[in-house]
Amino acid sequence: MKVSGEWLGHPGTQGLCAALESKGQRALFVGGCVRNALLGEPVADVDLATDATPENVTNIAEKAGFKVVPTGFDHGTVTVIAAGKPHEVTTFRRDVETDGRRAVVAFSTDLAEDAARRDFTMNALYADRHGTVIDPLNGLPDLQARHVRFVGDAETRIREDYLRILRFFRFHARYGDQAKGPDAEGLAACAALSARLETISKERIGAEMRKLLSAPDPAPAVASMAAAGVLAHILPGADTRALAPLVHLEDGMSPRWLRRLAVLGGEDPGTALRLSRSETRDLAALREAIGTLHPAAALGWQLGADLGVDAILARAATFGTPPQPGWQAEVARGAAATFPVSAADLMPALQGEALGQRLKALEARWLASNLILSRDDLLKGA
Ligand code: ATP
Numbered sequence: 150m151k152v153s154g155e156w157l158g159h160p161g162t163q164g165l166c167a168a169l170e171s172k173g174q175r176a177l178f179v180g181g182c183v184r185n186a187l188l189g190e191p192v193a194d195v196d197l198a199t200d201a202t203p204e205n206v207t208n209i210a211e212k213a214g215f216k217v218v219p220t221g222f223d224h225g226t227v228t229v230i231a232a233g234k235p236h237e238v239t240t241f242r243r244d245v246e247t248d249g250r251r252a253v254v255a256f257s258t259d260l261a262e263d264a265a266r267r268d269f270t271m272n273a274l275y276a277d278r279h280g281t282v283i284d285p286l287n288g289l290p291d292l293q294a295r296h297v298r299f300v301g302d303a304e305t306r307i308r309e310d311y312l313r314i315l316r317f318f319r320f321h322a323r324y325g326d327q328a329k330g331p332d333a334e335g336l337a338a339c340a341a342l343s344a345r346l347e348t349i350s351k352e353r354i355g356a357e358m359r360k361l362l363s364a365p366d367p368a369p370a371v372a373s374m375a376a377a378g379v380l381a382h383i384l385p386g387a388d389t390r391a392l393a394p395l396v397h398l399e400d401g402m403s404p405r406w407l408r409r410l411a412v413l414g415g416e417d418p419g420t421a422l423r424l425s426r427s428e429t430r431d432l433a434a435l436r437e438a439i440g441t442l443h444p445a446a447a448l449g450w451q452l453g454a455d456l457g458v459d460a461i462l463a464r465a466a467t468f469g470t471p472p473q474p475g476w477q478a479e480v481a482r483g484a485a486a487t488f489p490v491s492a493a494d495l496m497p498a499l500q501g502e503a504l505g506q507r508l509k510a511l512e513a514r515w516l517a518s519n520l521i522l523s524r525d526d527l528l529k530g531a
């Protein structure tokens with residue numbers, strides 16, 4: 150079995166692999182790049198695994214004229230920038246100690262050890278620089294069947310790192326066979342251990358949830374998560390009912406995780422997923438918009454183009470009523486509109502608080518007119 154792709158032929162990538170090999174070291178592609186290339190999906194970043202220590206990788210890469218950034222040196226990772234392209238190069242590792250949250254690792258020269266500590270068989274596929282696939286754990290049949298399966302015993306692997314519960318649903322959403330549903334053994338282990346997610350940092354949970362909700366269709370996986378009791382542990386109060394309708398209404402638009410999160414709700418998603426201030430604010434604005442009857446143009450004006458679209462879709466999904474025809478143009482019209490009256494139009498007759506109140510009243514009239522009334526219309530009425 151061979152993989153190919155522009156990423157593999159990149160001169161920097163080939164140069165880096167050749168440099169490592171010329172010193173007797175192995176240089177193998179691993180993880181997402183091999184998996185996605187085999188599936189014919191776009192390859193985002195290129196991860197390499199090697200039997201060379203981080204120190205050796207640094208020396209070899211620098212001698213070959215590449216820039217090296219020690220991005221995770223102690224954990225075995227350096228980033229090598231070769232011909233303008235960054236490569237994460239990680240030394241083979243094995244776990245020495247795990248506590249469900251972080252692992253103490255040792256460097257290894259054994260590919261089998263490196264494969265055994267990876268999460269899913271489809272993520273433990275390697276390839277050399279000629280594209281020849283190395284499959285130490287028989288991940289290829291699983292990949293072909295779109296079967297996201299833990300490496301080894303699911304429960305044991307989850308106890309090593311509880312974040313793997315969320316990774317299981319994320320990879321299933323992205324690469325799994327949705328008709329078949331998640332791997333039964335994996336799902337049962339996730340359900341049994343779901344409460345332990347509470348020991349994982351909210352940053353890591355938030356990062357995984359963003360990725361999960363950015364999948365083309367996360368709805369079946371999120372429904373499985375809810376049924377397994379996992380969702381309630383990371384996002385208490387969430388309700389999954391509107392997610393599938395939302396994805397349907399999106400009709401292939403590029404996924405926005407915040408929009409998907411908005412229909413899930415939850416008691417305090419900002420804290421639960423450690424969202425940034427602006428994300429929390431946008432989410433709150435969307436939640437509020439779902440509960441209003443404002444037309445598309447008003448939402449576009451209030452929230453801007455992207456959030457305006459999110460609000461219309463999220464509201465339609467929540468209430469099961471499709472948006473009015475032409476809504477997208479209406480959101481765009483609202484986003485591009487400016488309230489036609491300014492303070493100067495009302496001064497000096499009005500000042501201070503009275504001025505503010507009048508402006509507010511005129512804005513309300515303008516909104517009620519669906520952003521149609523002109524400056525003259527509004528001032529005449531004033
Ligand atoms: P993506 O396209 O989403 O980046 P990826 O497979 O590259 O997919 P990463 O999260 O970048 O996913 O991880 C890279 C590889 O490292 C995985 O394919 C897997 O082999 C391994 N890995 C990452 N996180 C874990 C984990 N928590 N437990 C075990 N293995 C992991």
Ligand code: MG
Binds near residue numbers: 180181194
């Ligand atoms: Mg990756």
